[in-house]
Amino acid sequence: MNTTSATAPELNAQLFLQLSNIANNESYLQKTLDFIIGLAKSENRSDARGRVYTELLERLSDFQEYEAGWDGDNALPLNHLVVKNFKSLLQESTDSDLLGWTLFPLANGTLLLQHKRRKSGINIGSNGFSYYTIQNGEAQGENHLDFSPQAVLDIMKQI
Amino acid sequence: MIADTELVARAIFSPRMIVDGEIQPEAFRLRASISEDYLSVMRVSIPTWMDDIKLIPQRQNRHLYGYAEMNVGEIRGIRLSKVTYDVCELPNETIASHAGIFITVNGENLIGGKHIGSIQDGKEQDFLLLAIQRELVDIAQKGLHQID
Numbered sequence: 001m002n003t004t005s006a007t008a009p010e011l012n013a014q015l016f017l018q019l020s021n022i023a024n025n026e027s028y029l030q031k032t033l034d035f036i037i038g039l040a041k042s043e044n045r046s047d048a049r050g051r052v053y054t055e056l057l058e059r060l061s062d063f064q065e066y067e068a069g070w071d072g073d074n075a076l077p078l079n080h081l082v083v084k085n086f087k088s089l090l091q092e093s094t095d096s097d098l099l100g101w102t103l104f105p106l107a108n109g110t111l112l113l114q115h116k117r118r119k120s121g122i123n124i125g126s127n128g129f130s131y132y133t134i135q136n137g138e139a140q141g142e143n144h145l146d147f148s149p150q151a152v153l154d155i156m157k158q159i
Numbered sequence: 160m161i162a163d164t165e166l167v168a169r170a171i172f173s174p175r176m177i178v179d180g181e182i183q184p185e186a187f188r189l190r191a192s193i194s195e196d197y198l199s200v201m202r203v204s205i206p207t208w209m210d211d212i213k214l215i216p217q218r219q220n221r222h223l224y225g226y227a228e229m230n231v232g233e234i235r236g237i238r239l240s241k242v243t244y245d246v247c248e249l250p251n252e253t254i255a256s257h258a259g260i261f262i263t264v265n266g267e268n269l270i271g272g273k274h275i276g277s278i279q280d281g282k283e284q285d286f287l288l289l290a291i292q293r294e295l296v297d298i299a300q301k302g303l304h305q306i307d
Contacts, residue, residue, distance in 0.1 A: 037235050051298075059178070059179075059217060061238075062178075066175060070173065070175045071173055071178065071183075071185050072172035072173035072176070072222075073174075073190055073192065074190075074192055074219035075185070085296055088226065102181065104178065104183050104185070105183075105185075106184070106185060107185050107188060112184060112289070114184070114293070119290070119293055119297070120295075121184075121293060123285070123286075123289060130285050130286050131286060132286035132287070132288075132289045132293070134239065134290050134292045134293065134294070137238035137239055137240055138240045139239060139240065139241075139242075139283075139284075139286065139287050139290035139291075140286075141286030141289075141290070143283075143284075143285045143286055144285075145272075153251070
């Protein structure tokens with residue numbers, strides 16, 4: 001049972017189905033309990049996703065409409081794998097993870113997650129990601145790291 | 160020699176370069192397609208600068224949408240290890256106010272699309288370029304103007 005991407009009516013329908021099955025099959029009891037626990041976790045995450053999550057998602061949606069040459073030169077449209085990676089990052093993030101970060105497209109079809117106050121940014125690509133941070137006049141960072149939502153979240157917290 | 164007290168204006172040629180009032184880092188990318196070796200700007204102290212800015216070739220997807228005024232001393236004063244920024248005058252017959260922001264890394268001129276030879280195996284290059292753009296964006300953001 002997937003509780004992370006379903007809508008509230010879908011979740012309600014699944015819950016009703018599970019409860020109704022208890023009467024017919026006792027083995028459903030444990031599954032139903034697991035489902036309810038998963039649902040509670042899902043609702044907690046939904047509460048944690050708020051304004052910042054929505055803003056970034058809306059920004060991404062706008063950037064997905066950019067056509068080749070959007071920079072007035074020869075910029076590429078957003079790569080669909082980059083979009084997929086960024087959405088998977090959003091799925092694993094809470095608003096407190098995302099607070100202070102903003103999003104820009106880059107001309108090579110990747111995305112730049114940039115911190116508004118700290119001089120830090122994370123470039124999300126189709127396979128990997130890079131990051132920079134400037135502290136005391138020194139630029140530090142790494143290139144071509146393997147992408148996973150957790151790896152990016154760890155860097156966001158670190159920098 | 161351009162004085163530190165002068166302002167220069169970086170033209171913005173696409174509405175996409177300003178998102179919710181924030182200037183995009185890509186507005187400060189040296190273009191690889193023309194091996195760009197400086198970021199073109201106009202000297203605001205030259206009275207014709209606003210007319211000059213309109214002389215920059217405009218074409219499909221490329222229309223003057225705004226500009227960012229930046230203090231020359233602030234650009235030169237960016238403290239980023241290995242990197243220097245300078246602003247030099249580049250007047251020509253038609254554009255008297257033309258100038259450029261030149262960037263060096265370990266003394267080597269930064270050129271769009273070109274590998275920085277002094278950086279071993281290019282390991283630092285990608286994130287260093289983002290850091291270089293970020294310093295300019297933070298200055299430009301303070302003087303951003305949109306043209307209706």
